[in-house]
Amino acid sequence: MVSKKFTRFLAVGVIALFLGATWARAQVPPLIVDTDLDGVDDAIDECLPSDLSPTVVINGVNTGIPNTAANAVGCTLADLIQDIVELCLADAKNHGKFVSCVSHETNILKRARTISGNQKGKIQSIVAKMK
Numbered sequence: 001m002v003s004k005k006f007t008r009f010l011a012v013g014v015i016a017l018f019l020g021a022t023w024a025r026a027q028v029p030p031l032i033v034d035t036d037l038d039g040v041d042d043a044i045d046e047c048l049p050s051d052l053s054p055t056v057v058i059n060g061v062n063t064g065i066p067n068t069a070a071n072a073v074g075c076t077l078a079d080l081i082q083d084i085v086e087l088c089l090a091d092a093k094n095h096g097k098f099v100s101c102v103s104h105e106t107n108i109l110k111r112a113r114t115i116s117g118n119q120k121g122k123i124q125s126i127v128a129k130m131k
């Protein structure tokens with residue numbers, strides 16, 4: 001025979017379990033998807049997939065410039081430089097204008113202290129040799 005006390009004990013236990021599970025479900029943080037594993041949620045990642053190479057490589061040439069971790073919007077330095085090169089290649093009418101475009105864009109990175117003057121020089125020297 002099951003006593004009333006034991007039945008009540010079981011009922012309270014089941015309710016406690018249900019409430020506990022509900023509480024635990026409420027505590028689960030929203031699902032974060034980070035496809036390129038750069039630490040930035042895909043929902044706000046403007047560079048998918050990111051170039052996580054240790055150094056910045058332009059057109060197959062290693063600049064030796066250390067790549068950075070992704071910024072707040074999910075872009076590494078390699079992503080930014082690649083974007084600049086692609087944008088300038090698409091916009092420039094000739095090689096001179098391409099080199100000038102990269103110079104202009106990397107100047108912005110230099111002023112923002114994202115790259116040093118020496119690093120800007122390395123980038124310029126590589127893009128000047130691109131065909």
Ligand SMILES: [Ca+2]
Pocket residue numbers: 036038040045046047048049050070073074075076
């Ligand atoms: Ca990214």
